[in-house]
Amino acid sequence: MEIGIVGKPNVGKSTLFNALTMAGAEVANYPFTTIKANVAVGYARVNCACTELNVKCAPKNSYCTKGSRFVPIKIIDVAGLVPGAHEGRGLGNQFLDDLRQADILIHVIDICGKTNENGEPVPSHDPEADVKFLEEEVNLWFYNVLKKNVTKVLAKMKHTKADVVKKFAEVLSGVGITESQIHEAFLKAPIEKFDDHELMNFAVALRSVWKPIILCANKIDQDTAGNYERLRQKYDIPPVCAEAELALRKAQSAGMIDYVPGDSEFTIAGANEKQAKALDFIKGSILKKYGSTGAQGLVNHVVFDVLKLIAVYPVEDEHKLSDKQGNVLPDAYLVPRGTTALDLAFRVHTDIGKKFIGAIDCKTGRQIGKDHVLENGDVVKIIAGR
Ligand SMILES: Nc1nc2c(ncn2[C@@H]2O[C@H](COP(=O)(O)OP(=O)(O)OP(=O)(O)O)[C@@H](O)[C@H]2O)c(=O)[nH]1
Ligand SMILES: [Mg+2]
Incomplete structure (x- = not known):
C-alpha cells in the first residue's frame, strides 16, 4: 500500500x-x-480490535494508542x-x-x-x-x-x-x-x-x-479569501493544515501534549507559556473550526473511502488471539474489501495459502471456509496443513 x-x-x-x-x-x-x-512510513488509523475484544494488544507490524491501531503505509513525496x-x-x-x-x-x-x-x-x-x-x-x-x-x-x-x-x-x-x-x-x-x-x-x-x-486544500490556517468555500462546492477537497499536524506530532513526541493523530483535541502536559500560546492557536483556529488538522483524516479517506480497504488481524492462537510468541493481535493488515479467508492466507504467506485447510473467525469461534469474505476488524486464525 x-x-x-x-x-x-x-x-x-x-x-x-x-x-x-x-x-x-x-x-x-x-x-x-x-x-x-522522499519515502517513509505513515499510518492509517482504525479502531483497534483490542477494545472490542477487551484484551491488551502487543502490536508488531503496527502500533496502538488508546484503542486506535495505526497500520503502516508507504508515503512518497x-x-x-x-x-x-x-x-x-x-x-x-x-x-x-x-x-x-x-x-x-x-x-x-x-x-x-x-x-x-x-x-x-x-x-x-x-x-x-x-x-x-x-x-x-x-x-x-x-x-x-x-x-x-x-x-x-x-x-x-x-x-x-x-x-x-x-x-x-x-x-x-x-x-x-x-x-x-x-x-x-x-x-x-x-x-x-x-x-x-x-x-x-x-x-x-x-x-x-x-x-x-x-485533492486536499492545504494551508487552511491562512485567510483563503473564499477559495476554500468556492472549491468545496465543486470538488471533494478536504481541508488540511499540514503545518499544524506537524507541530502537534512534534509537541506530542516531546511530551508537551497528549494527542492522538486525527483527534479533534489534545491536552497540554508540559508546555511553557510561549508553546502553550502556539498550541492554543492551533486549537482555536484549526481544531475547533475544522474538527481536526485534516492530515490523518485525509489518509483515512484515501485508504478506506477511496481505495476501500479494510483492516484484519491474522493470529495463530485463536484462544489467546496471539502469534506463537504470545503477542496479542500482533499484526493488522490492510486488504481490499471482498478479501476472502484464502486471500488472507496467501497474504500472510504463499505457503500458508497453498496449504490452506480452513480458518476460524476468532470473534465468534466459528470455522469459516476459503470463500468466506472478511469484514473490517475481523480476527482470523488460518488453519494450514503441513
Ligand atoms: N501556513 C501554512 N504554511 C504551510 C503549511 N504547510 C506548508 N506550509 C509552508 O509552505 C512552504 C512550502 O512547504 P513545503 O512542504 O516545502 O512545500 P513543497 O510542496 O514540498 O515544496 P517543493 O518541494 O518546493 O515542491 C513552507 O514555508 C511551509 O512552512 C500549512 O498548512 N500552513
Ligand atoms: Mg517538497
Whole structure:
C-alpha cells in the first residue's frame, strides 16, 4: 500500500509528508525544495480490535494508542510539477516514474492562493487553476511516452490486437500501467490510425484508469479569501493544515501534549507559556473550526473511502488471539474489501495459502471456509496443513 503526494512546488507536500511520517524532509518557502523523492512510513488509523475484544494488544507490524491501531503505509513525496513540465520546465516530469508503485495520489492545493503556478510567492492566485493543470501534465507525460514508442508498437501491428496491447504494456511498464488498464483505456479511446489525435485521447484515457487522484486544500490556517468555500462546492477537497499536524506530532513526541493523530483535541502536559500560546492557536483556529488538522483524516479517506480497504488481524492462537510468541493481535493488515479467508492466507504467506485447510473467525469461534469474505476488524486464525 503506497500513497504518492503530488502538486505544484511550495504547496506543502513535504510538510504533509513530514506530518504523516515524522521523517524530517526539507521544507522551505521557495519552489523546488524537494528534488529527489522522499519515502517513509505513515499510518492509517482504525479502531483497534483490542477494545472490542477487551484484551491488551502487543502490536508488531503496527502500533496502538488508546484503542486506535495505526497500520503502516508507504508515503512518497516528490518534486513539484509546473505547467510545461512535459517540455522540461522546472524539474520536468520524469520523476513521476517514482510514483509507479503508488496506489493513489494526493494532489496538494495551496488553498490560500499565495503561490503562483510555479510555486513562487505572490499576493493572489486562483487555486482552481492548479486543480486541472496536474491532470493535463500527466496526460502529456503519457502522450510523450506513447509518441516516443509508437514505432515499436506499430511494428507489431501486423500481429493481433493482443500483441499490440502487450507491446503497449511493455513500453508503459515504467510508468506503472498494467495490461488490464491498457485494455480499459482501449475501450474508452480506441486506436486505429495511431495519429496524434488518437494518441492524445488514449493518453487521457490511460491517466483516468492509471490511479485515483484525490485533492486536499492545504494551508487552511491562512485567510483563503473564499477559495476554500468556492472549491468545496465543486470538488471533494478536504481541508488540511499540514503545518499544524506537524507541530502537534512534534509537541506530542516531546511530551508537551497528549494527542492522538486525527483527534479533534489534545491536552497540554508540559508546555511553557510561549508553546502553550502556539498550541492554543492551533486549537482555536484549526481544531475547533475544522474538527481536526485534516492530515490523518485525509489518509483515512484515501485508504478506506477511496481505495476501500479494510483492516484484519491474522493470529495463530485463536484462544489467546496471539502469534506463537504470545503477542496479542500482533499484526493488522490492510486488504481490499471482498478479501476472502484464502486471500488472507496467501497474504500472510504463499505457503500458508497453498496449504490452506480452513480458518476460524476468532470473534465468534466459528470455522469459516476459503470463500468466506472478511469484514473490517475481523480476527482470523488460518488453519494450514503441513
Ligand atoms: N501556513 C501554512 N504554511 C504551510 C503549511 N504547510 C506548508 N506550509 C509552508 O509552505 C512552504 C512550502 O512547504 P513545503 O512542504 O516545502 O512545500 P513543497 O510542496 O514540498 O515544496 P517543493 O518541494 O518546493 O515542491 C513552507 O514555508 C511551509 O512552512 C500549512 O498548512 N500552513
Ligand atoms: Mg517538497
